[in-house]
Amino acid sequence: xxxxxxxxxxxxxxRRLADAIRDVKNAAADREDVVVELRxxxxxxxxxxxxxxxxxxxxxPTDIDMFDxxxxxxxxxxxxxxxxxxxxxxxxxxxYRFLKDTRIGRVVLAESTDMKPVAEQVTRYxxxxxxxxxxxxxGGISHSYAGTKAVPEAAAALQAPRASGWQNVFAAFGLFxxxxxxxxxxxMAWLRVGLSALMSGF
Numbered sequence: 001x002x003x004x005x006x007x008x009x010x011x012x013x014x015r016r017l018a019d020a021i022r023d024v025k026n027a028a029a030d031r032e033d034v035v036v037e038l039r040x041x042x043x044x045x046x047x048x049x050x051x052x053x054x055x056x057x058x059x060x061p062t063d064i065d066m067f068d069x070x071x072x073x074x075x076x077x078x079x080x081x082x083x084x085x086x087x088x089x090x091x092x093x094x095x096y097r098f099l100k101d102t103r104i105g106r107v108v109l110a111e112s113t114d115m116k117p118v119a120e121q122v123t124r125y126x127x128x129x130x131x132x133x134x135x136x137x138x139g140g141i142s143h144s145y146a147g148t149k150a151v152p153e154a155a156a157a158l159q160a161p162r163a164s165g166w167q168n169v170f171a172a173f174g175l176f177x178x179x180x181x182x183x184x185x186x187x188m189a190w191l192r193v194g195l196s197a198l199m200s201g202f
Contacts (some may be wrong), residue, residue, distance in 0.1 A: 042089045043077040049087060049096065050079055052119045056126060066129065081122060082129065098122060
């Protein structure tokens with residue numbers, strides 16, 4: 001009886017590895033094509049938003065250089081507004097996300113699949129930054145609208161210690177004078193009693 005293995009065709013290991021390498025390369029190429037397509041789609045959406053905001057960008061005074069207004073390339077394209085804020089797309093590649101980096105982390109200023117509300121929020125943000133810069137140029141030290149009320153309070157706080165310090169000096173002087181008067185009166189009374197006793201002895 002012939003062995004069962006005599007009719008089996010031997011497998012070429014080199015051919016199997018070559019096929020696997022080709023399959024991996026094809027899969028990688030397909031993934032890269034998908035990534036490129038997604039990146040291009042994201043960049044196209046951000047360019048449409050930039051076109052929507054173009055009139056706003058054009059109205060910014062030329063002497064203000066704090067804004068960027070540029071779409072960056074890369075795996076995650078972004079529409080930069082300034083050094084700390086930008087508009088990107090969510091994982092679905094359809095949601096606009098207006099983000100700002102702060103000391104406590106990144107915060108979302110606006111998020112929507114509709115371009116209009118995001119564009120409106122970006123416009124308001126630009127206006128706030130311009131007003132803030134004007135306030136600083138005029139001598140203000142506030143960094144936001146919420147902080148404008150803190151300026152008079154801070155000035156009053158600086159003046160308060162000085163006023164309380166002078167009050168403490170006057171209070172101490174008053175106590176010293178009152179003590180001196182009481183001591184003088186006590187001394188005079190003691191001397192009077194002593195003199196009366198001395199005179200009665202004679």
